Amino acid sequence: MFTRLVTKSLWVRRERLLISIIAVMLGAAMVTSLLTISLDIREKMGKELRSYGANLVVLPGEGEYINQFNATHNSIIGSVPFLYFKAEVNAKKIEFAGANLEAARKMNPWWHVEGLLPKGEEVLPGINAANKLGLKAGDMLSIGDKSFKVSGILDTGTSDDNRIFISMETAEQISGKSGATLAQVSVLGDIDDVIKYLENKGYKVKKIRQVAESEKALLDKTQLLMALVSFFVLSAASLSLFCTMITSVLERSREIGLMKALGCGNGRLAAIFLAEAGVMGVAGGILGYFVGLLLAQFIGMEIFDMQVSIKPEVFLLTLLISILVAAIASLLPIKRAISIDPVVILRGE
Amino acid sequence: MIIAKNLVKKYDTTCALKDASFTIEKGEWANIMGPSGSGKTTLLNLIGCLDSPTSGSLLVNGIETTKLGQKERTRFRRENIGLVFQQFHMIPHLTALENVMIAQYFHSIEDEKEAKEALVHVGMGHRLHHMPSQLSGGEQQRVCIARALINQPQIILADEPTGNLDKKNEEAVLDIFRELHSEGRTIVIVTHNPEIGEIGDKIIQISHGEVKY
Ligand SMILES: Nc1ncnc2c1ncn2[C@@H]1O[C@H](COP(=O)(O)OP(=O)(O)OP(=O)(O)O)[C@@H](O)[C@H]1O
Ligand SMILES: [Mg+2]
Numbered sequence: 001m002f003t004r005l006v007t008k009s010l011w012v013r014r015e016r017l018l019i020s021i022i023a024v025m026l027g028a029a030m031v032t033s034l035l036t037i038s039l040d041i042r043e044k045m046g047k048e049l050r051s052y053g054a055n056l057v058v059l060p061g062e063g064e065y066i067n068q069f070n071a072t073h074n075s076i077i078g079s080v081p082f083l084y085f086k087a088e089v090n091a092k093k094i095e096f097a098g099a100n101l102e103a104a105r106k107m108n109p110w111w112h113v114e115g116l117l118p119k120g121e122e123v124l125p126g127i128n129a130a131n132k133l134g135l136k137a138g139d140m141l142s143i144g145d146k147s148f149k150v151s152g153i154l155d156t157g158t159s160d161d162n163r164i165f166i167s168m169e170t171a172e173q174i175s176g177k178s179g180a181t182l183a184q185v186s187v188l189g190d191i192d193d194v195i196k197y198l199e200n201k202g203y204k205v206k207k208i209r210q211v212a213e214s215e216k217a218l219l220d221k222t223q224l225l226m227a228l229v230s231f232f233v234l235s236a237a238s239l240s241l242f243c244t245m246i247t248s249v250l251e252r253s254r255e256i257g258l259m260k261a262l263g264c265g266n267g268r269l270a271a272i273f274l275a276e277a278g279v280m281g282v283a284g285g286i287l288g289y290f291v292g293l294l295l296a297q298f299i300g301m302e303i304f305d306m307q308v309s310i311k312p313e314v315f316l317l318t319l320l321i322s323i324l325v326a327a328i329a330s331l332l333p334i335k336r337a338i339s340i341d342p343v344v345i346l347r348g349e
Numbered sequence: 350m351i352i353a354k355n356l357v358k359k360y361d362t363t364c365a366l367k368d369a370s371f372t373i374e375k376g377e378w379a380n381i382m383g384p385s386g387s388g389k390t391t392l393l394n395l396i397g398c399l400d401s402p403t404s405g406s407l408l409v410n411g412i413e414t415t416k417l418g419q420k421e422r423t424r425f426r427r428e429n430i431g432l433v434f435q436q437f438h439m440i441p442h443l444t445a446l447e448n449v450m451i452a453q454y455f456h457s458i459e460d461e462k463e464a465k466e467a468l469v470h471v472g473m474g475h476r477l478h479h480m481p482s483q484l485s486g487g488e489q490q491r492v493c494i495a496r497a498l499i500n501q502p503q504i505i506l507a508d509e510p511t512g513n514l515d516k517k518n519e520e521a522v523l524d525i526f527r528e529l530h531s532e533g534r535t536i537v538i539v540t541h542n543p544e545i546g547e548i549g550d551k552i553i554q555i556s557h558g559e560v561k562y
Contacts, residue, residue: 001447001450001451001453001454001459002454004443004447005443005451005454008442008443008447009442011442012441012442254438255440255441257438258438258439258440259440259451259455260423261397261399261426261432261434261438262427262432262451262452262455262496263423263424263426263427263428263452263455263456264423264455265420265423265424265427265455266420266423268455342399343394343399343400346399346434346436346438347390
């Protein structure tokens with residue numbers, strides 16, 4: 001009977017119900033994307049941060065390329081030049097990275113290669129690039145008029161997943177360029193001294209930690225903005241829910257008076273209205289979760305160049321917050337319903 | 350069973366009930382009669398614990414109802430009293446059957462079979478799944494009577510239960526009350542109909558809030 005009572009009265013007011021659900025959905029979508037971005041991107045960024053340690057990225061001082069990167073300094077324990085360029089594959093623009101991949105793997109120990117590192121006419125796509133192009137190890141891939149074999153798939157959990165890695169020679173062949181767009185440098189010791197040394201040689205130097213830290217600052221700002229937006233959207237949602245509930249209570253005061261006259265206690269009355277609000281909260285929460293995932297994916301790709309992954313705890317949190325908003329919004333309307341005097345209502349007309 | 354002593358009910362300025370005292374025995378059929386606005390509904394609401402008096406004492410089923418809090422009154426009403434309102438009130442989005450079952454639900458647990466039987470009993474077996482808006486006034490009234498009786502209350506309070514019924518339906522409803530009366534339930538009916546007045550065991554005459562009996 002309880003379910004019938006709740007569903008039927010919701011059904012009678014389905015238009016208003018829909019509006020409230022949409023309002024909750026928007027709030028929940030913001031919450032979901034906020035949580036996903038916060039938890040997931042933070043985690044991935046942390047991974048990048050940790051593994052880079054105190055390493056440096058060296059960029060060309062003048063022009064676009066470093067022709068011959070040579071640096072001899074006691075504190076430099078390794079360096080890998082990279083040649084980045086974009087090329088079209090299957091009508092999709094993909095970023096390529098050429099390097100001595102043996103060395104690159106040593107410098108980026110978190111690289112996970114499913115298969116082998118490429119040799120000769122072979123390529124190693126990052127996992128996102130592979131998914132985008134529908135590639136797996138052993139497949140053939142044509143770039144320009146040449147054919148390459150996929151030697152394996154690279155999973156880094158960073159934006160490198162979007163790239164296709166090839167040997168430096170292949171990179172120079174395909175792009176027709178020579179030199180490196182940047183070099184990763186591994187330093188053990190006095191990093192500032194190394195920076196001075198490299199800058200004297202005419203290079204631009206960036207601490208990778210700084211790169212990551214500016215990304216982290218961006219994440220913090222994005223998060224703050226999203227938290228603010230979430231707060232306002234949730235407030236608006238609870239206001240909308242409040243309006244729906246209070247209108248419902250006012251419209252149904254005769255019905256409520258009747259139920260009370262028939263012996264419906266306050267607890268049960270509150271339960272009926274809470275359940276109605278709960279339905280809106282749950283429905284809005286679930287819908288909002290999926291909309292929020294899309295939003296998070298969009299923000300992740302646009303701002304952080306990262307694919308976000310789905311986290312089940314975000315779903316639970318979103319649902320919880322939606323239900324909480326619904327419950328808070330219905331407190332006053334329920335109080336109002338409880339205060340209805342059956343005598344006055346039943347006498348009416 | 351029902352003992353009222355010096356009951357007073359005031360609404361702001363109007364005094365709807367002045368010093369009403371009367372007794373209704375267990376199993377008695379009492380009719381409350383009087384002109385419009387004389388305080389009949391007010392009195393019935395007091396007995397039904399829907400409202401509390403400004404002063405005076407009212408013993409129902411041995412319980413001093415004026416001393417009950419709002420929650421206890423709701424519970425008391427649920428357990429002891431079946432109400433038929435002057436304006437037949439139903440929940441608009443529930444069917445006739447569900448409108449009866451809801452009283453079972455508030456009382457204890459719903460029993461669809463019993464609710465159906467109750468509706469058949471008042472001649473509404475063919476309208477089980479109609480919505481209130483699809484029922485005539487007389488039909489709605491009968492659903493309300495079925496609802497008032499469904500939990501087998503000891504006391505049945507009815508505010509003009511036959512006011513909207515034709516002769517045939519009125520007889521049917523009165524038969525139900527007669528049956529209840531013979532089962533030993535206490536029945537209090539507000540009526541303008543002198544024919545009903547004759548069936549009852551006693552008449553509580555009321556005018557301008559004053560009870561003469
Ligand atoms: N909530 C209220 N506030 C103020 N006055 C009220 C209220 N309820 C009832 N009254 C007044 O109390 C008096 C008695 O009302 P009541 O409804 O008991 O009359 P009644 O005998 O049932 O009349 P009827 O036969 O028309 O139903 C009336 O004068 C009415 O105006
Ligand atoms: Mg009346």
